Amino acid sequence: MGSLVGLRVLVTGGTSGIGSGIVEHLRAEGASVAFTGRSHRRGSTLGQATGAAFVAADLSDSAAIRDMVEEAVDSLGGLDGLVLSAGVLHRARLSETSDDEWDKIIDLNVVAPFLVTRACLRHLHASGGAIVTIASGTALWPEMELGAYSVSKRALLSMTQMLAVESAHHGVRVNAVCPGDTAAGMSALVNGGGPRDHGPPVMPPAGRLATPADAASAVAFLLSPDSAFCSGAVLAVDGAMRAALRAHRVRG
Amino acid sequence: MGGRTALVTGGTSGIGRAIVEHLSGAGMQLAFTGRDVGRGTEVAAATGATFLQADATDRGRCDESIDEALAALGGRLDLFVSNAGLVFAAPLEETPEAVYRELLEVNLTAAFRYSRACLRVMRAQGRGSIVHIVSDAAIRGIHHIPVYTISKTGLLAMSEVLAAEAAPHGVRVNAVCPGATVPGVQSTIAGYDHHAEDASTWGPAPSGRHGSGTDIAEAVLWLASGAAEHVSGATLRIDGAASAAMRAIARA
Numbered sequence: 001m002g003s004l005v006g007l008r009v010l011v012t013g014g015t016s017g018i019g020s021g022i023v024e025h026l027r028a029e030g031a032s033v034a035f036t037g038r039s040h041r042r043g044s045t046l047g048q049a050t051g052a053a054f055v056a057a058d059l060s061d062s063a064a065i066r067d068m069v070e071e072a073v074d075s076l077g078g079l080d081g082l083v084l085s086a087g088v089l090h091r092a093r094l095s096e097t098s099d100d101e102w103d104k105i106i107d108l109n110v111v112a113p114f115l116v117t118r119a120c121l122r123h124l125h126a127s128g129g130a131i132v133t134i135a136s137g138t139a140l141w142p143e144m145e146l147g148a149y150s151v152s153k154r155a156l157l158s159m160t161q162m163l164a165v166e167s168a169h170h171g172v173r174v175n176a177v178c179p180g181d182t183a184a185g186m187s188a189l190v191n192g193g194g195p196r197d198h199g200p201p202v203m204p205p206a207g208r209l210a211t212p213a214d215a216a217s218a219v220a221f222l223l224s225p226d227s228a229f230c231s232g233a234v235l236a237v238d239g240a241m242r243a244a245l246r247a248h249r250v251r252g
Numbered sequence: 253m254g255g256r257t258a259l260v261t262g263g264t265s266g267i268g269r270a271i272v273e274h275l276s277g278a279g280m281q282l283a284f285t286g287r288d289v290g291r292g293t294e295v296a297a298a299t300g301a302t303f304l305q306a307d308a309t310d311r312g313r314c315d316e317s318i319d320e321a322l323a324a325l326g327g328r329l330d331l332f333v334s335n336a337g338l339v340f341a342a343p344l345e346e347t348p349e350a351v352y353r354e355l356l357e358v359n360l361t362a363a364f365r366y367s368r369a370c371l372r373v374m375r376a377q378g379r380g381s382i383v384h385i386v387s388d389a390a391i392r393g394i395h396h397i398p399v400y401t402i403s404k405t406g407l408l409a410m411s412e413v414l415a416a417e418a419a420p421h422g423v424r425v426n427a428v429c430p431g432a433t434v435p436g437v438q439s440t441i442a443g444y445d446h447h448a449e450d451a452s453t454w455g456p457a458p459s460g461r462h463g464s465g466t467d468i469a470e471a472v473l474w475l476a477s478g479a480a481e482h483v484s485g486a487t488l489r490i491d492g493a494a495s496a497a498m499r500a501i502a503r504a
Contacts, residue, residue, distance in 0.1 A: 094364065094410065095417060102364060103361075106356060110356060110402070111352065111353060111356070114349075115349060139409075142413045143412055144417050147414075147417070151406045154405055154408070155360070155403070155406035157405070157407055158390075158401055159398075162344060163344055164394075165398075166344060166345060167345075224303065
């Protein structure tokens with residue numbers, strides 16, 4: 001039992017990747033957790049393993065989002081923390097991104113976090129709680145092969161900071177975690193199926209990929225009283241991947 | 253720039269109108285879009301540019317306007333200026349879902365869709381220039397207009413990603429970020445008339461004045477010219493130092 005005993009937290013996109021790592025970590029630190037996800041099977045498995053409450057939700061439907069939030073808050077008995085981890089990845093250049101793919105990325109990565117937040121705000125105002133958004137390293141420095149995804153995560157980062165300003169007088173803190181390439185990270189792809197093989201990843205200067213636990217411990221810090229004056233902050237968890245432009249050498 | 257061709261979105265008022273006037277004055281052959289037929293006809297008569305009625309929320313009409321622009325411009329497109337935009341002033345907490353979606357559609361998605369189509373044309377030509385009219389809000393964030401800030405922040409990322417993608421094809425993509433400009437963004441969401449930007453609520457920049465449409469149009473002209481041949485992926489703030497350093501005086 002750790003630093004989050006007594007905190008009641010809702011995690012979106014908690015059934016896989018970074019999100020499930022967050023659910024596990026928050027539970028290990030003593031928080032009460034409800035989490036959403038698309039897969040009932042993974043949701044019930046993780047729920048049984050961790051004691052967190054799985055709430056099924058379709059985050060593309062605003063009415064369903066309101067119902068999901070009320071169900072989660074009822075099961076938790078209130079809300080002290082919201083972690084917006086649900087998202088969708090799409091590997092494509094902008095010129096190769098269709099309207100349908102673009103719309104799904106914007107809907108799930110930019111509109112859904114807004115809708116979930118809106119539904120949670122009054123509960124968080126009541127508790128003086130905290131919001132953590134899971135943005136991405138691509139929000140800090142976009143990637144050409146993740147065109148629309150980078151755009152959506154940059155917009156999500158902006159939403160985080162706008163919310164931080166307008167929520168501050170309610171005592172609600174809003175911060176962003178920007179994970180770099182994460183082993184067993186994003187599994188939700190716009191075009192369906194599992195992650196595609198794009199060859200070996202470019203390693204960050206730290207020499208390894210991030211793990212879901214790396215992002216999860218940053219989230220725990222930003223939910224805890226240890227970060228009481230952190231709001232509107234952007235925390236890169238990327239092993240220095242985006243700390244500098246690393247020149248592309250052709251020789252030597 | 254004599255004889256060069258350009259398409260400008262949102263050319264019937266504000267900064268867009270100044271761009272149409274300025275580029276026409278420099279001898280370019282122009283087509284421009286806008287919602288208002290009366291204003292569009294007036295600008296067309298004054299400048300000799302071709303007016304194409306199109307609402308940025310109407311994807312089908314936007315697609316047609318690109319074909320019509322190419323027909324009017326003799327099948328060649330040297331410059332695309334993505335300028336059409338909407339503003340909305342309210343905290344996120346009070347922002348209706350429909351408004352959130354519409355600002356993303358106009359300020360981000362329409363800009364993406366036009367840019368994608370224009371890049372296709374320019375790649376075939378082996379040259380071309382795209383300029384996105386973004387905003388100071390995309391760099392520092394303006395919390396009075398959070399949805400606008402989120403959409404413009406995404407747009408700036410989009411401009412950068414597209415620049416990386418377009419560069420090997422001889423196409424340059426740059427972003428211009430105006431500060432408070434008179435006349436600036438005149439358009440808001442239908443049914444929310446009181447949210448149109450009112451320059452009187454903004455203090456002047458440290459330079460002692462607001463920006464003008466001509467300030468922005470001059471930069472667009474330069475970015476489109478051969479003098480800017482190695483300028484791509486750039487963000488050019490034109491705001492009289494308004495966002496250069498934090499000032500204690502906020503918007504009224």
